[in-house]
Every structure is written in C-alpha cells, then in structure tokens.
Amino acid sequence: MDIKNNILETIGNTPLIRLNKVTRNFPCTVAAKVDYFNPGNSIKDRMALKMVEIAEKEGKLKPGGTIIEGTSGNTGMGLALAAVVKGYKCIFVTTDKQSKEKADILKAVGAEVIVCPTNVAPEDPRSYYSVAARLAKEVPNSYHMNQYDNLANRLAHYETTGPEIWKQTDGKITHLVCTAGTGGTITGAAMYLKEKNPNIQVWAIDVYGSLLTKYFRTGEIDMGEVHPYISEGFGEDFVPKNYEMRVIDHFEQVTDKDGAVMARRLAKEEGLFCGYSAGSCLQGLMQLKDRLKKDDLVVCILHDHGSRYVGKIYNDQWMMERGFLDVKTFKDIVSSRA
Ligand code: PMP
Numbered sequence: 001m002d003i004k005n006n007i008l009e010t011i012g013n014t015p016l017i018r019l020n021k022v023t024r025n026f027p028c029t030v031a032a033k034v035d036y037f038n039p040g041n042s043i044k045d046r047m048a049l050k051m052v053e054i055a056e057k058e059g060k061l062k063p064g065g066t067i068i069e070g071t072s073g074n075t076g077m078g079l080a081l082a083a084v085v086k087g088y089k090c091i092f093v094t095t096d097k098q099s100k101e102k103a104d105i106l107k108a109v110g111a112e113v114i115v116c117p118t119n120v121a122p123e124d125p126r127s128y129y130s131v132a133a134r135l136a137k138e139v140p141n142s143y144h145m146n147q148y149d150n151l152a153n154r155l156a157h158y159e160t161t162g163p164e165i166w167k168q169t170d171g172k173i174t175h176l177v178c179t180a181g182t183g184g185t186i187t188g189a190a191m192y193l194k195e196k197n198p199n200i201q202v203w204a205i206d207v208y209g210s211l212l213t214k215y216f217r218t219g220e221i222d223m224g225e226v227h228p229y230i231s232e233g234f235g236e237d238f239v240p241k242n243y244e245m246r247v248i249d250h251f252e253q254v255t256d257k258d259g260a261v262m263a264r265r266l267a268k269e270e271g272l273f274c275g276y277s278a279g280s281c282l283q284g285l286m287q288l289k290d291r292l293k294k295d296d297l298v299v300c301i302l303h304d305h306g307s308r309y310v311g312k313i314y315n316d317q318w319m320m321e322r323g324f325l326d327v328k329t330f331k332d333i334v335s336s337r338a
Contacts, residue, residue, distance in 0.1 A: 006085045011038055011045045011078075012160045016168040016299065021269040022262070022282060026289055028174075028296035033165060036274060036305035040077035043161070043303045047184050048078025050156035051145045052086065066091060066142040070132035073102030074233065074304055075147050080109040091139065093132040098232065101308050119228055122238055148182050148240035157188025165189065165299050166196055173200055175292070177285045177300040179234035179277040180204040180212060180251075183243035185301060190247035204251045205284030207259070210235030213251040230256040230322065232312075233277040233303060252284040257324045259283050260313040267306060267314070275309055278302035 004010055014037040023030040035043035055061035066089040067079050076092040083090045090111035094103060097118040106113050114135075116128040124130060136144030147153050165173060176193060178186040190202040206213045209229030214222050226237045231254075263279025266272045281300050292298065312318050319325035 007039045007081055008049055008085050011049055013164060014038060014043075016165070017270075017272070019270055019282075022265050023285075026292060026298075027294045028292050028298060030285070030298045030300065031169070032270075032272065032278075033161070033168075033299055033301045034272060034274075035161075035301060035303055038078075040074065040081050041305040041307065042074035042077065042275075043185060043301065044074035045078035045081065046160050047147065047153040047156040048075055048145075049082050050159070051147065051150055051152040052079065052082040052088075054152040054155075055143055055145065056086075061088065061143045062141060063087065064141065065089070066139050067145060068132055068136045068139065068142050069093070069145045069147065070128045071147070073098055073106065073308065075145075076102075076106045076111060076113075077109070079145065080106055080111045084110060091135055091142075093128045093135065095128050097228075097230075099308050099312060101311060105308070147184065148236075148238075148242065151242060153182055153184030154188035154191070154242045154244075157185050158192045159188075161185065161301070162189040162192025166193060169297055169299065171196065172297050173197075173299050174296040175201045175203060175298040177203045177205060177281060177288075177298060179281045179284075179301075179303065180206055180243075180248075181234040181236060181277075182240045185303070187242055187244045187247060189301070191244065194247050201249050202247060203284065203288060204248050205234070205281050206251050206253045207231040207235040207280060208253050208255055210237070210253070212236055212239065213253050215239055216245055216248065216251040231259050231276050231280055232309075233275065234280065250288070252287055254280045254283045254287065257322070260319065260324050262286070263306070263309070263313050266302075272302065273306035274302045275304035275306055276313055277304070279313070 014035045016031045019030045038045040068091050070093045080090050093114045095118040103113045120127045122129045180186050193200045207229050209227045211225040214225045259280030262283040
C-alpha cells in the first residue's frame, strides 16, 4: 500500500520541467522546478514545516500553542497545514497589498488573518512586522516564526530543494535562477549546490523598488532605492538574516510589468499556470540570456501557483489599468483573428 500518513508527507519532491517555447531563443536547456506541486501550492510549504519542526525540537512551540507569523500568504499556507496536522492555532499578519484570495485561503484552513497597511516603515507600530512581534508578546503560549531571520527557512532548502535539483539534473546544473525575498530559497539551495560544484552560477531575481540588488552590489542599505512595487512575494526593504550573499553571483531587477506579462506567457505557452514571481524569475533570466552557452543547464525555481492571482495578473482589466496590457480596440481584435 502507498498511503501517506498526512498531507505533510506530500511536501517536496516536485518535478523539474523543461521549458520549450518561452525559451526557444536560448542556446541551452532551461528547466523549471515547479514548486506549486506542493500541497499548499507553493515552495514555502518546505520551510514552514521545517520552522515548525525546529521550534518543536527547541521547545519554543508547545502542545496547543499558537503560531504567529507575518506572511504574504504562502508561508501562512504551509504553516496552517502543519498546524492543522499537529494541533496548533495560527494568527497571520499580512498587508493590504496582497491578493484577497490569499487571506481567504488562509482562513479556509483555520487561520486568523490580520491585515496591515503596506506603505509604512518596518519599524512603524502599524507595520506587519511590528504587529506580528507585538502579538507574539501578548498571546499566551505563542511563538513568532519570523521567516526572515529564522535560519530554519534556508535550512529547508539546503536539505530538500538543493539536493532534489542536484539529483534531478544528474549534477549537470550550471545555473540556478530564483526570485529572492526572505532569501531562504536561493541561499539554502545555492549553499547545497555550490558545495557540490562551486562553479554553478547563482542568479537572484529582484524587483525595482527593493533594496536587495543595491545592497548586493555595494553593501549599502539605501532606503532611496525603496519604493512601492506591485510584484508579490519577493524583493525586500531590509536585508533578512537568511541571506548569505557569498553564494549568490548576480542580482537582476525586473519591472512589475515585465514580470506580469511573462507569467501570462508561461501559462499560455508552457501550460505552467504560476504566480507573479515565476513570471519575474523567467523575465530576469531573459534579461541575462546572452551570458548563456550551448552546454549550460539552467534551473529556475517557480515558487507558486497562478490561482492566487486570478484577480490580478490573469485579469485583463487589472493589467490594462496598470498599463501592463494594451487596451484592445475592436479593430485590433478583428485583425488578430484574420
Ligand atoms: N515568490 C513567492 C510567490 C513567494 O511567496 C516567495 C516567498 N516570500 C518568494 C518568491 C521568495 O522566496 P524566499 O522568501 O525564499 O526568498
């Protein structure tokens, strides 16, 4: 018999899928690690489970306790699944920039969700960082996971994502391309892969409005770089402790528009119905295409599923309102069908 004991046993071991059309002008093979195959529909299930397991082991999370986290949704989903199976409560703090679908999904799996304003500084008492930290102090028997600075985050990718990619490519991977937020995915996977082969190039994809790229290049925390952006799930306005910049070779920034347009292409041309950051990841790779050679084997990590973005990047009206999609006239529609 092959019966999983619970949903958590389905986390990880996601497929690596060759891209055939969006990368047709590339000199080499590009494969996508499609992590929406995780039960919570994102890569974050991996680190959520690891953070819970380590908090249990260290006695920080006790039976019947409450998990507190500042999350844009995907980490929350992973934590909520672990909480359902292991018997914890969850309170998540998120921002008003995130899709409403994401909060509704978290509530569906039993979590309480508190929405905070996006455009306030992290140290502002209204920010989701501050509210999460305050709740952790006030709610009895609770533990703030803090995915940004909790090194269980990158450890999950060092132990699972990196080894899976190494095995799935028979050790032939030459480039890892990945959007960077908390830094857990790219740092953990890169640490493992570079231990196996230090020549593997690791490219982080960032968004304009995030300070990570400038920090990587200059070591400077330049708040002048920070401005609101529309892309979701990656880019930061501070540098989380999960980063180990020495395992990253290059940072590339993409625009909100280019990431959104590329996500739609991934769905239409590859049948990969992914989230915003997956489009941004591919777009970043497109911008770096000229650095690649014939025998390279590129792996890009696609973090989450498109269903959470149906009201956004997959909605024509939403795209047109932001200037991401040209408004089609009746004449355009007729001529495109001719
Ligand atoms: N894309 C999405 C959709 C995410 O939820 C996240 C996690 N914030 C990332 C990319 C970036 O991953 P990481 O936090 O591991 O850097």
